[in-house]
Amino acid sequence: MSKKATIYDIAKELKITAATVSRALNNNPKISEKTRDLVLATAEKLNYKQNRLAVALKSGKSNNVGVVVPFINKNFFASVIRGIEEELYPKGFHVIISQTHEENDREKKIIQNLINAQVDGILVSTSFTNENKNQLHQVLKKSSPFIFFDRVLHFDDISTVTIDDYQGGFDATEHLINQGCKRIAHFNVNQNIELYNNRFKGYKDALSKHGVAYNSDYVITLKSDMEAGKEAAEKLMNLPVPPDAIFSSTDNGLLGAVKYLQSIAVKIPEDFCVVGFSNEPFTQFLEPSISSVDQSPVEMGKMAAKVFLEQIESNQDVKIHKDVVLPAKLIIRKSSSKHK
Amino acid sequence: MSKKATIYDIAKELKITAATVSRALNNNPKISEKTRDLVLATAEKLNYKQNRLAVALKSGKSNNVGVVVPFINKNFFASVIRGIEEELYPKGFHVIISQTHEENDREKKIIQNLINAQVDGILVSTSFTNENKNQLHQVLKKSSPFIFFDRVLHFDDISTVTIDDYQGGFDATEHLINQGCKRIAHFNVNQNIELYNNRFKGYKDALSKHGVAYNSDYVITLKSDMEAGKEAAEKLMNLPVPPDAIFSSTDNGLLGAVKYLQSIAVKIPEDFCVVGFSNEPFTQFLEPSISSVDQSPVEMGKMAAKVFLEQIESNQDVKIHKDVVLPAKLIIRKSSSKHK
DNA sequence: TTGTAAGCGTTATCAC
DNA sequence: GTGATAACGCTTACAA
Numbered sequence: 028m029s030k031k032a033t034i035y036d037i038a039k040e041l042k043i044t045a046a047t048v049s050r051a052l053n054n055n056p057k058i059s060e061k062t063r064d065l066v067l068a069t070a071e072k073l074n075y076k077q078n079r080l081a082v083a084l085k086s087g088k089s090n091n092v093g094v095v096v097p098f099i100n101k102n103f104f105a106s107v108i109r110g111i112e113e114e115l116y117p118k119g120f121h122v123i124i125s126q127t128h129e130e131n132d133r134e135k136k137i138i139q140n141l142i143n144a145q146v147d148g149i150l151v152s153t154s155f156t157n158e159n160k161n162q163l164h165q166v167l168k169k170s171s172p173f174i175f176f177d178r179v180l181h182f183d184d185i186s187t188v189t190i191d192d193y194q195g196g197f198d199a200t201e202h203l204i205n206q207g208c209k210r211i212a213h214f215n216v217n218q219n220i221e222l223y224n225n226r227f228k229g230y231k232d233a234l235s236k237h238g239v240a241y242n243s244d245y246v247i248t249l250k251s252d253m254e255a256g257k258e259a260a261e262k263l264m265n266l267p268v269p270p271d272a273i274f275s276s277t278d279n280g281l282l283g284a285v286k287y288l289q290s291i292a293v294k295i296p297e298d299f300c301v302v303g304f305s306n307e308p309f310t311q312f313l314e315p316s317i318s319s320v321d322q323s324p325v326e327m328g329k330m331a332a333k334v335f336l337e338q339i340e341s342n343q344d345v346k347i348h349k350d351v352v353l354p355a356k357l358i359i360r361k362s363s364s365k366h367k
Numbered sequence: 368m369s370k371k372a373t374i375y376d377i378a379k380e381l382k383i384t385a386a387t388v389s390r391a392l393n394n395n396p397k398i399s400e401k402t403r404d405l406v407l408a409t410a411e412k413l414n415y416k417q418n419r420l421a422v423a424l425k426s427g428k429s430n431n432v433g434v435v436v437p438f439i440n441k442n443f444f445a446s447v448i449r450g451i452e453e454e455l456y457p458k459g460f461h462v463i464i465s466q467t468h469e470e471n472d473r474e475k476k477i478i479q480n481l482i483n484a485q486v487d488g489i490l491v492s493t494s495f496t497n498e499n500k501n502q503l504h505q506v507l508k509k510s511s512p513f514i515f516f517d518r519v520l521h522f523d524d525i526s527t528v529t530i531d532d533y534q535g536g537f538d539a540t541e542h543l544i545n546q547g548c549k550r551i552a553h554f555n556v557n558q559n560i561e562l563y564n565n566r567f568k569g570y571k572d573a574l575s576k577h578g579v580a581y582n583s584d585y586v587i588t589l590k591s592d593m594e595a596g597k598e599a600a601e602k603l604m605n606l607p608v609p610p611d612a613i614f615s616s617t618d619n620g621l622l623g624a625v626k627y628l629q630s631i632a633v634k635i636p637e638d639f640c641v642v643g644f645s646n647e648p649f650t651q652f653l654e655p656s657i658s659s660v661d662q663s664p665v666e667m668g669k670m671a672a673k674v675f676l677e678q679i680e681s682n683q684d685v686k687i688h689k690d691v692v693l694p695a696k697l698i699i700r701k702s703s704s705k706h707k
Numbered sequence: 708t709t710g711t712a713a714g715c716g717t718t719a720t721c722a723c
Numbered sequence: 724g725t726g727a728t729a730a731c732g733c734t735t736a737c738a739a
Contacts, residue, residue, distance in 0.1 A: 043725075046717095046718080046726065053718085059724060074508075078485060079717095080424045081717040084716080084731050084732070093461075099448055099449050108440070116477075122464055126449065126452055141461075142416060312622060313653065387708085389735090390708095397709085417733085420732080422732080424715050424716070425735090
C-alpha cells in the first residue's frame with residue numbers, strides 16, 4: 028500500500044509474468060479471457076495505476092504538448108489555451124504551459140526545456156520578430172512538431188494558424204468609412220510584427236479603395252495599454268485637423284483613447300467613432316459599448332491543436348505544412364453606430 | 368543527426384563509459400577536468416539534450432505539477448495559473464493544466480490521469496462541494512502532494528490556500544453601511560460552497576455589528592452571470608421596500624444588476640451603491656467604476672506553489688498541513704462612493 | 708577518477 | 724496463450 032503497485036506486483040500475485048499482465052491490461056487479443064479477468068481484478072485490488080512515464084520512455088511519446096505564450100492571464104491567450112486543451116485532452120494529451128514574458132532568451136530556453144521533456148509537440152505564439160527569427164530557428168532544428176499561432180513566423184517546415192488580420196483591419200476601416208467618418212486614425216503596435224502590420228495594411232487598403240486620403244499624422248505606434256492610448260488620443264486631438272474616428276489594433280489602447288475623448292466631452296459615436304481589435308470582454312460592457320474585431324481565440328486554439336494532431340497522425344515522412352487563416356469577425360457595437 | 372543523441376553516443380565517441388558521461392554532465396565532483404570538458408564539448412557537438420523522461424523514470428520525479436481548474440479562460444484562474452507558473456518554472460517544474468468544466472466525473476478522471484502521469488503534485492480549485500467530497504477523497508489516497516486553492520475542501524492531510532472571504536464580505540458590507548446605505552441586498556451563488564458561504568457570513572455579521580436588520584428577502588441566490596444579475600435586480604426593485612445597495616459575491620452577477628438599474632434610471636452611487644467581488648478587469652472601466660473585493664489571484668497562485676514546494680522539500684515523513692489565508696482587499700471605486 | 712551493472716516500469720520480439 | 728529477455732535513456736552503488 029505504501030509503494031505504488033506495478034505490473035510485477037500483479038504478476039507475482041498471480042504467479043504469471045509481467046509480460047502477460049501487460050498484455051491483459053492493453054487488451055491484447057492474444058490472451059485468454061480467464062487471465063485477463065484475473066489480471067484486471069488484481070489490478071483493481073492492488074490499486075494499480077499505469078506509470079505513463081515508463082510508457083513514454085519506452086514508446087518515445089510523452090503525450091504532453093507544450094504551449095508557449097507571452098502571458099497566460101490575458102484573455103486572448105487564456106482562451107486559445109482553453110481551445111487547445113479541449114481539443115487535446117480527449118486524445119490523451121496533457122497541455123504544459125509556459126510564459127515567455129515577451130523575453131526572447133526566456134522563450135528560447137522554454138522551448139529547449141520542452142524539447143528536453145520530450146513533448147510530442149510545441150504550439151507557440153512567439154515574441155520573436157522577423158528581425159531576430161533566426162535565433163529561434165536554431166533551437167527548432169529537428170525537434171518535435173512545431174506550430175505557430177497568432178504571433179507567427181514563417182519557416183518552410185512550420186505550420187501556422189492565424190486569423191485574417193488584414194481582412195479584420197480592412198473591414199473595421201471600411202465600416203468606419205461607411206459610417207461617414209472622413210478622417211480615420213489608426214493605432215498600431217509594432218511594425219515588425221506581422222499581425223499588426225497586416226491590420227495596418229487592411230486599414231490603408233480600405234482607405235484607398237474608398238478614395239480616402241492616407242494621412243501619416245493619423246497613424247500612431249503605441250504600446251497596448253490605457254495610458255499610451257490616452258496620450259495618443261490627446262496628440263491626435265491637438266492636431267490642426269483632428270480625426271473623427273480611430274481604428275485601433277488593440278482594445279486596450281483604444282480604451283485609453285475613449286476615456287480621454289469622454290473626458291474632453293467628445294461624443295461617441297455621434298462626433299467620433301471607434302473600432303478596436305480583440306473583442307476583449309470589457310468592450311461589450313462599456314458605455315458606449317465598443318465595436319471590435321473578434322479573433323475567435325477558442326477556435327484558434329482548437330485549430331492549432333487539430334493541425335498538430337494531423338501532423339503526428341500522418342506518416343512521419345510526409346511533412347505537412349499548412350498555413351490556416353481563420354476569419355476575423357467585426358463586431359459592431361454602439362461606439363461606431365452613428366445611424367439608427 | 369537523424370536520431371537524438373544519448374549519453375551512449377557521447378561515450379562511444381570518446382571511448383569512455385556512459386556513467387562517466389553522466390557524471391560529467393551532472394557536475395559530479397569526482398571527475399577530471401579534462402574528461403568533463405571533453406564530454407561537454409562532444410555533447411555540444413552532437414547536439415545532445417538530456418531526456419528528462421528517462422531521468423524522471425529513474426528518479427521517480429517527473430518535475431511536472433498538475434493544475435486543475437474549472438475553466439482556464441476566466442481571469443481569476445488564468446491569473447492564479449500565472450502565479451503558479453512563475454513560482455515553479457525557476458525551480459525546474461512544468462505546469463500541466465486541465466479544465467474540469469465544473470463536472471465532477473471529469474475532475475476525478477483528470478486527477479487520476481495526472482497521478483498516472485506521475486506528476487510531483489496537484490493543485491486544484493475543486494468543483495466538488497462538501498456534500499460529495501468523499502467521492503474525491505478516494506482518488507486522493509496516497510497520491511502525490513495535493514493542494515487546494517480558492518475552492519477548497521478540508522481534509523486532515525491536505526493543505527489549502529484561500530483568501531479571507533469572510534473578511535471580504537464583512538468589509539464590503541460595512542463599507543456600504545458607512546456610506547449610509549440602510550437596506551443592503553446580497554447576491555449569493557451557492558450555499559454549499561464554502562467560499563460563498565463565508566462571504567455571506569461576513570455580510571450578515573457586518574449588518575449585525577452595526578445593528579442593521581437582516582432581511583432574507585434581500586438575499587438572492589443566483590448564477591454568476593449578467594442575465595441572472597438582471598433578473599435578480601429586477602426582483603429586488605419590485606419589492607415593496609426595495610434595497611438601496613447590493614453586495615454581490617460575484618462581479619458578473621453585479622454587472623447585470625448595474626445594467627438593469629441604469630436602465631430604470633436609478634443613479635449609482637447617489638441613489639444606490641454596489642460592491643462586487645473578484646475585481647474583474649472590467650470593473651474599473653465601467654461608468655461608474657465598480658467597487659470590488661480583490662482576490663490577489665497571482666499571489667494566491669504563488670502561495671499555492673510555495674506551499675507545494677515546502678511540502679516536497681521537507682522530509683517525506685513530516686506531513687505538513689497548512690491552511691494559508693490571504694487577505695481580501697476591498698477596492699473602493701465610484702459605485703459605492705456617495706460622499707466627496 | 709573511471710568502469711560495471713542493476714534498476715526505474717513498460718512494451719515488443721522472440722521463443723515455446 | 725504465455726514466458727524470457729531486451730530495450731527505452733539515465734543515474735548510482737559498488738568495484739577497481
